[in-house]
Amino acid sequence: MSFQFPSYYSREPFFTIQPVLNTRKKQLEMWIDLVLSYCRYNKVYEIDINEYIKKDHKLFYNEKINRRLSNESTKIIFEEMIEIGNGEWLDKDKNRVMVWWRKPEEWATLIYKWVLDSGQTNQVLTLWEIQKGDDTKNQEFYDLDTNVLIKSLKVLEKQSKAQVFQGTDSNLGVKFFSI
Amino acid sequence: MFVIIDLCTLKTLKLEISNRNPYLVIVFFIFGFAVLKWGASSRRTASLISASSCTHFAFKVLFLLNYNIFIYLCLPAMRRGVGIQAIHKANQHQKQLNTVSEQITSEQIKKTNEQLQTFKSNLEEFAIKHKKDIIKNPEFRKHFQDMCSVIGVDPLASNKGFWSQMLGVGDFYYQLAVQIIDVCLRYRSTNGGLIEINTLTDHIRKMRGKAANEISKDDIEVSIAKLKVLGNGFNILKIESKKIVQSVPCELNKDHTDVLINAQHNDGYTSPSILASSLGWSEQRISSVLEVLLNEGMAWIDNQSIQHKGEVIYWFPSLWSSTFE
Incomplete structure (x- = not known):
């Protein structure tokens, strides 16, 4: 089953950035909501704006009503999304953006909970084990983007719940502590 | 013997006079005249009756006739009355009239009270039943509401009154009013505080859940009318066949509603050039209204309309059949 777009996605003025402040605020909120839920559904962590627009990606182009987001409009939306902590620019030209449909703090909590529940504190785990391991198949962070995972582990490091270190073969390992 | 007849006539006459029957008086007059004639003729034939007694009888009849005339002419004047006694009488008469009228009025009030009492108990019975x-049932409720308003009973006047104790109806509309405010506020940022009444009803139904009582558009209108007490924050705009609930205290004049009506004919949008051609307004007037x-957030712009060759068109989410969310 493919992603179900919300009803506002088929409203024509939704694709034109509104000039009135209050209306625009609401509109951006709706767009961010749409982008985050789309990315969550399709496990998308990274968006290349230029590519998406060039390819008439359906996230920014509704064929049915023939309305699309312009490059500038898309950037306005992602700026706002990053502002509220749901993403990060990946380059200086602001073409590639990391979409955090869960913030690193949220991932950190989920991962740490899983570690506690499965009794793996004080053990060394590889990142690969967290991302692709048999034990995490049912977890939401299965197949998590490496960049996002590292960000999340850094959060745990700050809380002194984990320690990330360089393993062999440039693989990263992590040790979780119980507090 | 004549004396006896005399007395008898007199008595009957008096009786008749007191009844004031004019025909009988005339009969007596003719009778008296006949007796007089008869007396005169009998004198010539040396009758049983003496002349003196005959004359006596004739005088009697004449006297009675006078008396009759007197009574008939003067009695009405006497009844009208003159002098202090008459004034006293008139006063007394007035007093009597007053007491009688008072009696009638009090009786009427009593009857009306009784009727009201019966009506109230019937209405209560009906309400309980x-x-x-x-x-x-929203339709039934509307009819009940209509009936109550016709006779000047307002079930919503107080939530401590008879109606709410009996039905909980008062609370029902207050609760609904709170839900209306809730829904209107939730969508204010996308529709600028304008929401179509059907859409509003759908949302409130969803919000109340399936277990709650069914509500109708009429219920919402009643509740909104109650909300007006709080100021002019809530209003119902009539855009042709549609009713739009306005939840912001913004004064919309005829120009604004005309634009909405125009958009209503146009799938929910309009543009400066559409307005100019259909309403004939000046450019300045159009731009200030838009x-x-x-x-106010009631309109959203769209600059990608190919149909209108890139002219900015204005959409009104309140005219869509579902909320913009």
């Missing part, structure tokens, strides 16, 4: 229908609607 149909309590379930009133609460559950600006107000845009600033």
Whole structure:
């Protein structure tokens, strides 16, 4: 089953950035909501704006009503999304953006909970084990983007719940502590 | 013997006079005249009756005749009365009239009270009997509401009154009013505080859940009318066949509603050139009206309409059949 777009996605003025402040605020909120839920559904962590627009990606182009987001409009939306902590620019030209449909703090909590529940504190785990391991198949962070995972582990490091270190073969390992 | 007849005539006459029957008086007059004639003729034939007694009888009849005339002419004047005694009488008469009228009035009030009492008890009985229908069935509730308003009873006047104790109806509309405010506020940022009444009803139904009592558009209108007490924050705009609930205290004049009506004919949008051609307004008038609607958040712009060759068109989410969410 493919992603179900919300009803506002088929409203024509939704694709034109509104000039009135209050209306625009609401509109951006709706767009961010749409982008985050789309990315969550399709496990998308990274968006290349230029590519998406060039390819008439359906996230920014509704064929049915023939309305699309312009490059500038898309950037306005992602700026706002990053502002509220749901993403990060990946380059200086602001073409590639990391979409955090869960913030690193949220991932950190989920991962740490899983570690506690499965009794793996004080053990060394590889990142690969967290991302692709048999034990995490049912977890939401299965197949998590490496960049996002590292960000999340850094959060745990700050809380002194984990320690990330360089393993062999440039693989990263992590040790979780119980507090 | 004549004396006896005399006395008898007199008595009957008096009786008749007191009854004031004019025909009988005439009969007596003719009778008296006949007796007089008869007396005169009998004198010549040396009759049984003496002349003197005959004359006596004739005088009697004449006297009675006078008396009759007197009574008939003077009695009405006497009845009208003159002098202090008459004034006293008139006063007394007035007093009697007053007491009688008072009696009648008090009786009428008593009767009306009785009727009201019966009516109230019947209405109560009706309300209790149909309590379930009133609460559950919106159509029935509307009819009940209409009936109550016709006779000047307002079930919503107080939530401590008879109606709410009996039905909980008062609370029902207050609760609904709170839900209306809730829904209107939730969508204010996308529709600028304008929401179509059907859409509003759908949302409130969803919000109340399936277990709650069924509500109708009429219920919402009644509740909104109650909300007006709080100021002019809530209003119902009539855009042709549609009713739009306005939840912001913004003064919309005829120009604004005309634009909405125009958009209503146009799938929910309009543009400066559409307005110019259909309403014949000046450019300035159009831009100032649209600006107000845009600033209030009631309109959204769209600059990608190919049909209108890139002219900015204005959409009104309140005219869509579902909320913009």
